[in-house]
Amino acid sequence: MKKTVKDVELTGKTVLVRADFNVPMDNGVITNDKRIKAALPTIQYILDQGAKVVLFSHLGRVKEESDKEQLSLFPVAERLSQLIDNDVLFVNETRGVELESAVDDLQVGEVLLVENTRFEDLNGKKESKNDPELGKYWASLGDVFVNDAFGTAHRAHASNVGISENVEAVSGFLMEKEIEFIGNAVDEPKRPFVAILGGAKVSDKITVIERLLEKADKILIGGGMANTFVRALGHDTGKSLVEEDNLELAKSLIEKGKDKLVLPVDLVVAKEFSNDSAFRTVNLDGINADEMALDIGEKTVALFNDILKDAKTVVWNGPMGVFEMENFAEGTVKVCESLAKLEDAITIIGGGDSATAAEALGFADKFSHVSTGGGASLEYLEGKVLPGLNAINDK
Structure with a gap:
């Protein structure tokens, strides 16, 4: 049996969540938000426990610099804000001082979405090849990791396996349901x-x-x-x-x-x-x-x-x-x-x-x-x- 989000103490903690926000987009407009809605029960539960949420997800395949404009997660942050009726902070970086200070400034009950994890693939496929340094870095941003992205569970990436190797890792409700x-x-x-x-x-x-x-x-x-x-x-x-x-x-x-x-x-x-x-x-x-x-x-x-x-x-x-x-x-x-x-x-x-x-x-x-x-x-x-x-x- 795998540990679930209910098996860990979350109060006051910074909780890293790997969600699956790989939604269909047309010119920056989300055409189906089913995957965002599917992540809500886990996100809401963590917030209800008095924790801070830092979200990770990929979107599409990022092959060249020009893909960044079409594959930003910013529209997801906007849609998520509407769905949880709460501001979702968005950092258009996957690492660095701006991301670190935004996470440090996060208050209990707040949500932050990190930019598309596959932007790291422009730098030698670091996300898709589970670069150990990247997984360790992302893990350092929080206290516990909740993997709720079953859609990527068959891949060993830095944002799922890499983070799991460096911090306590549990399943979210969506992942738990798939297993069950x-x-x-x-x-x-x-x-x-x-x-x-x-x-x-x-x-x-x-x-x-x-x-x-x-x-x-x-x-x-x-x-x-x-x-x-x-x-x-x-x-x-x-x-x-x-x-x-x-x-x-x-x-x-x-x-x-x-x-x-x-x-x-x-x-x-x-x-x-x-x-x-x-x-x-x-x-x-x-x-x-x-x-x-x-x-x-x-x-x-x-x-x-x-x-x-x-x-x-x-x-x-x-x-x-x-x-x-x-x-x-x-x-x-x-x-x-x-x-x-x-x-x-x-x-x-x-x-x-x-x-x-x-x-x-x-x-x-x-x-x-x-x-x-x-x-x-x-x-x-x-x-x-x-x-x-x-x-x-x-x-």
Whole structure:
């Protein structure tokens, strides 16, 4: 068990918090503030304990000096101020006298946001390569470190692992929730435990499939990755996206998975990758040479629904088709609806495109948990050790 923010005395202390404010921006305007809102319970709890808060986060990838203008965290400080109804001080530096004196001057109940941690990557990738001196420096600014950025837990950076190595490190509420839901779902699931995997490529999900074959009762396969399995079964897949170099692997997963691995039985196909293209639903042996599969069909939806209706734990990662196009979103919509109707099941979306889909379709609040980290949740499902999580002190 990892220590949480509730396991440490915070009164009067300067608390360093690694948040995930990697929000989408358009010309300096935040287009979705979900990640900022997700950090609020931890920040508010620390303030309620009579402490000072110093926040760290990255934003985007900083490759050259000109990126700094577009990737400043200043708009995040402004939005956070509105959400907590409290001034958030912003220091547009990642180190130096100005930052140090601002932290020293911080009063109990005040919040300070440090500039984008990845600005340090212009100086030899010091953030992304976990430069020991940088981690030690940031740790020196406070008394305790709260890591609440699950979205970066699969990376060993100076602002998560580096700080953790130099000061007491605990998890925030968001990180704790991710550990509880995703960890428990895979290690101690209520059964039947069903995993739904979609997205474009089998290669992205190989390790997840292999691990879930040991853990889950059923694995439902959709999305572009299903095409590789359909080809491995011996069907012609026309112009569909197929990973030719993974066909043998797909065959071996089918043999190993037997009836545990559930593949589509029909597909929605079109001649062009466009919402304007004419489309039709065909059985697996009905795809013409000039067609591509872009969604799962009605029979597959019915098959998946039948399996899901008895499920007690469901983990979903990856859409069932090209959900961004209305004509090829039906499979994803129907899976979302099925999960939303499960009343006494634990339903978890593993971040990334599935989370985007659930949100766009208005179903996000119907799930037990929507993960904030696409890559991190996938690696957690694989059973990999996440460096950012591992660096948090044990109870």
